[in-house]
Amino acid sequence: MEDKNEEREELALEPDYDAIQEQRSDELMELLDRHEAKALRERLEEMNEFDVAEFLTEIDDARMPLVFRLLSKETAAEVFANFEAPEQEKIINAITDSELAGIVDELYVDDAVDMMEELPANVVKRVMRAATPETRNLINQYLQYPEDSAGSIMTSEFIDLKKYMSVKEAFARIRRIGEDKETIYICFVTSATRKLEGIVTVKDLLLADYDTEISEIMDTNVIFASTTEDQESVSEKFSDYDLMVMPVVDKEMRLVGIVTVDDVIDVMEQETTEDIEKMAGMLPSDTPYSRTSVTDIWKNRIPWLLFLMLSATFTSMILTNFESMLAVVPALVAFIPMLMGTGGNSGAQSSTAVIRSLSLGDIEPRDALKVMWKEWRVALLCGATLSLVNFGKMLLVDGLLLHNDGVTVLVAATVSLSILFIVMFAKVVGSLLPILAEKLGVDPAVMANPLISTVTDAVSLLIYIYIAKLILHI
Amino acid sequence: MEDKNEEREELALEPDYDAIQEQRSDELMELLDRHEAKALRERLEEMNEFDVAEFLTEIDDARMPLVFRLLSKETAAEVFANFEAPEQEKIINAITDSELAGIVDELYVDDAVDMMEELPANVVKRVMRAATPETRNLINQYLQYPEDSAGSIMTSEFIDLKKYMSVKEAFARIRRIGEDKETIYICFVTSATRKLEGIVTVKDLLLADYDTEISEIMDTNVIFASTTEDQESVSEKFSDYDLMVMPVVDKEMRLVGIVTVDDVIDVMEQETTEDIEKMAGMLPSDTPYSRTSVTDIWKNRIPWLLFLMLSATFTSMILTNFESMLAVVPALVAFIPMLMGTGGNSGAQSSTAVIRSLSLGDIEPRDALKVMWKEWRVALLCGATLSLVNFGKMLLVDGLLLHNDGVTVLVAATVSLSILFIVMFAKVVGSLLPILAEKLGVDPAVMANPLISTVTDAVSLLIYIYIAKLILHI
Numbered sequence: 001m002e003d004k005n006e007e008r009e010e011l012a013l014e015p016d017y018d019a020i021q022e023q024r025s026d027e028l029m030e031l032l033d034r035h036e037a038k039a040l041r042e043r044l045e046e047m048n049e050f051d052v053a054e055f056l057t058e059i060d061d062a063r064m065p066l067v068f069r070l071l072s073k074e075t076a077a078e079v080f081a082n083f084e085a086p087e088q089e090k091i092i093n094a095i096t097d098s099e100l101a102g103i104v105d106e107l108y109v110d111d112a113v114d115m116m117e118e119l120p121a122n123v124v125k126r127v128m129r130a131a132t133p134e135t136r137n138l139i140n141q142y143l144q145y146p147e148d149s150a151g152s153i154m155t156s157e158f159i160d161l162k163k164y165m166s167v168k169e170a171f172a173r174i175r176r177i178g179e180d181k182e183t184i185y186i187c188f189v190t191s192a193t194r195k196l197e198g199i200v201t202v203k204d205l206l207l208a209d210y211d212t213e214i215s216e217i218m219d220t221n222v223i224f225a226s227t228t229e230d231q232e233s234v235s236e237k238f239s240d241y242d243l244m245v246m247p248v249v250d251k252e253m254r255l256v257g258i259v260t261v262d263d264v265i266d267v268m269e270q271e272t273t274e275d276i277e278k279m280a281g282m283l284p285s286d287t288p289y290s291r292t293s294v295t296d297i298w299k300n301r302i303p304w305l306l307f308l309m310l311s312a313t314f315t316s317m318i319l320t321n322f323e324s325m326l327a328v329v330p331a332l333v334a335f336i337p338m339l340m341g342t343g344g345n346s347g348a349q350s351s352t353a354v355i356r357s358l359s360l361g362d363i364e365p366r367d368a369l370k371v372m373w374k375e376w377r378v379a380l381l382c383g384a385t386l387s388l389v390n391f392g393k394m395l396l397v398d399g400l401l402l403h404n405d406g407v408t409v410l411v412a413a414t415v416s417l418s419i420l421f422i423v424m425f426a427k428v429v430g431s432l433l434p435i436l437a438e439k440l441g442v443d444p445a446v447m448a449n450p451l452i453s454t455v456t457d458a459v460s461l462l463i464y465i466y467i468a469k470l471i472l473h474i
Numbered sequence: 475m476e477d478k479n480e481e482r483e484e485l486a487l488e489p490d491y492d493a494i495q496e497q498r499s500d501e502l503m504e505l506l507d508r509h510e511a512k513a514l515r516e517r518l519e520e521m522n523e524f525d526v527a528e529f530l531t532e533i534d535d536a537r538m539p540l541v542f543r544l545l546s547k548e549t550a551a552e553v554f555a556n557f558e559a560p561e562q563e564k565i566i567n568a569i570t571d572s573e574l575a576g577i578v579d580e581l582y583v584d585d586a587v588d589m590m591e592e593l594p595a596n597v598v599k600r601v602m603r604a605a606t607p608e609t610r611n612l613i614n615q616y617l618q619y620p621e622d623s624a625g626s627i628m629t630s631e632f633i634d635l636k637k638y639m640s641v642k643e644a645f646a647r648i649r650r651i652g653e654d655k656e657t658i659y660i661c662f663v664t665s666a667t668r669k670l671e672g673i674v675t676v677k678d679l680l681l682a683d684y685d686t687e688i689s690e691i692m693d694t695n696v697i698f699a700s701t702t703e704d705q706e707s708v709s710e711k712f713s714d715y716d717l718m719v720m721p722v723v724d725k726e727m728r729l730v731g732i733v734t735v736d737d738v739i740d741v742m743e744q745e746t747t748e749d750i751e752k753m754a755g756m757l758p759s760d761t762p763y764s765r766t767s768v769t770d771i772w773k774n775r776i777p778w779l780l781f782l783m784l785s786a787t788f789t790s791m792i793l794t795n796f797e798s799m800l801a802v803v804p805a806l807v808a809f810i811p812m813l814m815g816t817g818g819n820s821g822a823q824s825s826t827a828v829i830r831s832l833s834l835g836d837i838e839p840r841d842a843l844k845v846m847w848k849e850w851r852v853a854l855l856c857g858a859t860l861s862l863v864n865f866g867k868m869l870l871v872d873g874l875l876l877h878n879d880g881v882t883v884l885v886a887a888t889v890s891l892s893i894l895f896i897v898m899f900a901k902v903v904g905s906l907l908p909i910l911a912e913k914l915g916v917d918p919a920v921m922a923n924p925l926i927s928t929v930t931d932a933v934s935l936l937i938y939i940y941i942a943k944l945i946l947h948i
Contacts, residue, residue: 048715202680206645221521221522241522241524244718265742289828301820320878323808340815349778382772389784423779
């Protein structure tokens, strides 16, 4: 008996995840096609809400709301919280007001607020009408916090204790009010006026005697956030201090909510995506790529493309000005793209490294000189390597192999020496511009690759022309 | 009395974080300078270990180990775990073998393993000699898991329960063995042969009656990882399922360790940094920028710079081949950098968006056609916009304003039409190359910006020359 049981569970937990999920999805679809509502419901209720949401997203629009309505109120709310906005909208449009009210009241407030920020206004109105007055008030209050602030991602479902309580009383309170709380493992000790006085973990409580007073075991050295604090700073503290949850206080130090680590992971992903988008010359977007419309993508991408295209007028002007000079040694023109490319790539490496280090807190604006000195030496090494390799390559490949008569030793020297100076300029500027931006309170990520390559393009050209004049006497 | 107390705590918790930390750091430095060891020790013991580690990093090398030795064994181990490798090495070299043994045995195994992977071999030897045989065995075992696998980031300090236990017995066990465990809030139910059978949270335990059997309240639908699973896949599951901890099992489904959310946050940061580095044409590095030596940075950056520089030979060859043609309409040369830049930027936008979406699981290789169709339309919109703006700009600015006689209507048409085709080519290729890489099992991030801009550089030039031939009949 024992043996058999174990085999069953072993199968249920077999390590090949994807295969299991695919098989399960097929089975569920079959139940759906055969209209076996009861069996389907039972299977769905056993599953993780994230997987249920994934499965529902795969069903056609007509049947999806029907399957959703099979779920119990609690599961429905959790699955709903796992949906993206388009699915949430589909559901809201397909259910009755009283069903909607049930879901909204079951949602944790932070999930409800997330939803409100994504949905179209007319749908939001319907949701708000359906919610109970308390939920509505709470949501309204949250919606007033600035976007991307600690206040906007916090939840108000936490456990508060008083410092004069005994451990036994604390456990009684946790048992009584714990069911609806997002985390019960860290409890917050507050004064009569709701000021935050300390925290106590369930681990502390479990390891203490029943009659110990909370004030004896609580930790008053609390890492907290204020409601208006930026979510990026909140997520940095989570990562620095290895937190699971962080209290959020208002200006009077009153505890108003908590931020939990699962929300912070979402914040981190979102902030990183925005940084990466900015670094590639796009406006940051809240919506995932697969759900962004073509015109919205266009709107995010065209501003930088236009700006960068128009600012290339400088390089055009430089080239036009020196047209007659370049005509004397036409071989020089062939290496302009390579020089600009090398400058752009060198600068992008430096700016990317510095931007990422700034955002991880590895370096700070006051390290500017240290960074510059480091980049200067890296640039010298990289520049010298590239310069030497290019000199050899131009003489051997372009000169001997490709019989390009224009590539003389002096031309090769001109191009190679230009590489050295261009790399040094690009790396130092590439590392300093993001730091300068941070100092000025501008997001360093917008100072990244595209902008820096435009600057280095123009300067690279000037360096090249100046060195050509010097060496080739033209 | 109550009032006074509250004022004190309010001050201690005042929201201006940075000011408090700076002030505290000054006070600590003063205590250090006045050799007030006892007061210093008391202050440090009250602080968060992360802050203590930060403070110790600021102290000069001579005094740092002395201050570290003031700490209690428990605090010392936690502070030690918060150090970077260079500080850990300093400490190890400054303390006795028995002090070292104390620290290593206090460390969670995953932290000890992290440390071993970073330290030089001779230091590792000393650490291993100092550890107790059990710790040594455990560390050795962990060091055998592949780098960046679930096995390498897991810890073995978890609470295991049996399904026939009562809630009361479970609490007794947690109280008895909980002190040294990294998390006690999620307990793992295992069979006699250590096979994972389910999980039960302390919340479930707290909300259940004392005589309920664990088998009644445990959840058998467990999200788990296998020891050899890649850490990136582990962190995706954490984010998808909002987990706090995940069990790690071997091939026989035996529970061997757990991964906690704080380790996963570190993994996420590290993986993102590596992606960003690859996208900017650098070899990924484990060490933060501020701690990487100049020669190591050079080693990470020079391969791609060299490759990209040498591959620009193609653009040089194209330009050399069409030298005589370009000499007929010299104005054309001035717009080459702008065309290449626009192509590179357009491609980089697409490849960045696709790479990020792939790594977030927003799109998958099987979406290739959908993505291509989307990018094709975005490219049409972007290309048309840029093309029109450029046509106007060339006639007005270059032609009328700057009196560049070479810029005729036909030249402007040539450049503008080229933009349209270049943007369309760059965006479609930029979005497809990363997907192709993913399909072939290569990291999509290395297919990013620098590589794509090299491809688009050459093709842009060919498009430009072909269109010039067509329109200008040269």
